[in-house]
Amino acid sequence: MARKQLIRALPLDWPVHITQATNGEEALDAIRQGHGQVVLLDLTMPVMDGYQVLGQLRAEGLKAKVVVVSGDIQEEAQRRVHxxxxxxxxxxxxxxxELRDTLIRLGLLRPAPSTSPVTGVPCRVDPDLRVNFRDALREVSNVAMGRAAALLARVLGVFVQLPVPNVNLFEVSELHMALADAQRGERLSAVCQGFIGESIAGEALLLFHDAESDEVARLLGWQNHGDADEAEMQLDLASILIGACLAGIAxxxxxxxxxxxxxxxxQHSSIERLFQLSNKRWRKxxxxxISYAxxxxxxxxxxxxxFTExxxxxxxxxxxxxMD
Known part of the structure; x- marks a missing residue:
């Protein structure tokens, strides 16, 4: 969906031929073959991310002109790609x-005077990209998580590494088992926050790993903290991450x-103890x-x-x- 949106945003009077890639490795192959003189590059991608692509372009001396288009809007992310x-x-x-102005500013697009006919421009066809619901929601979540990460990075003074979000439809019992398996043996704390709007409702859950609580406190400058202080810290961080992510989706x-x-x-419980998912009001x-590292x-x-079924x-x- 990101590629579909981006192709639609391209200036119609830009005389280019478009090659698409679904990940960084495919992009590098296309650039090596001469198909990427100008590259519009995402950062959060499978197989090879945007940072790795930029590093490899430099290592191989490839002369592609790169404009990064990303949902990861951390100030550090922008500094690193430059x-x-x-x-x-x-x-x-x-x-x-903004895309048009950027291309003009970089000398990559030279628009003809408004009085002159546009000639020599390849026929631009609306991309017939088949995007399923799960991939589309993954992209929406990708943009939203980037905004949340930027806030988290500012609060903690860190750089947040972003994954490709996972999107799945679960039976509630299956989700319970998946969580229990992934977090087996760990002691966790959790914050939940409900949301509703226009017939869309659900609950956001944020998991904190007990083994990491001292590190969080250190980053926030808390020298000594008990369970009450830890709970306050977790509620504050949950407000940042959950609120920004939901706002980005909305x-x-x-x-x-x-x-x-x-x-x-x-606090300090097993995943089974924390989530009484069998008591939820919905079956699926x-x-x-999303895992922020x-x-x-x-x-x-x-x-x-x-999200409720x-x-x-x-x-x-x-x-x-x-998408349409």
Whole structure:
């Protein structure tokens, strides 16, 4: 969906032929073959991410002119891509006017005077990219998690490494088992926050790993802390991550979420004890899983956005409208 949105945002009077790649490795192969004189590059990708692509372009001496278009809007991310040779940074989803102005500023687009006919421009066809619902929601979540990461990075003074989000439809019992298996033997604390808007409802869950709590406190400048201080710290971080992520999703699909107050589910417990998922009011859940890892620290936060099964129809409608 990111590529579909970006192709639609390209200036119609830009005389270029377009080659697409689904990950960084494919992009490098295309650039080596001469298909990428100008590259619009994402950062969060499977197989090989955007940072690795920029590093490899430099290592091989490839002369592609790179504009990064990414949902990872951390100030450090922007500094790093410029250091690696990117000419500009545009936040996703790309605004057509900003993209056009950037291309003109970089000398990559020379628009003809408005009185002159545009000639020699290849026929631009709307991309016939088949985007399924899961991939589309993954991209929406990707943009939203980047905004949340930028806030987290600012609060903790760190660089946040972002994954490709996972999106799956689970039976609630299956989700319970998947979580229990992934977190087997770990002691965790968790914060939950409900949300609802335009027939879309669910719950956000943020997991904290007990073994990492001292590191979080150190980054926040808390010298001595007990369970009460730790709970306050977790509720504050949950407000940042959950609030920013939900706001990013809401903005893209044009809804307004009402959010409940974050609540501490429990501290220093097993995953089974924390989540009494069998007591949920719904049988299935659409789960978006995001794991924020902090660079140079043994620290990560696991965020799950769980949408009720009754929300899926409306969410699907909103996503398809965004794709079309």
């Amino acid at each position: 250091e690696l040779g990117a000419l500009a940074f545009i936040r996703k989803p790309a605004d057509p006017d 903005e893209q699909i044009d809804v307004r979420f009402s959010q409940g107050h974050p609540q501490l589910l429990g 859940t659409l789960a978006v899983e 902090i660079e140079d620290h043994n620290l990560h936060f696991d965020l799950l956005l769980l 009754t929300s899926i129809a409306r969410l699907t409608q909103k996503i398809h409208y965004l």
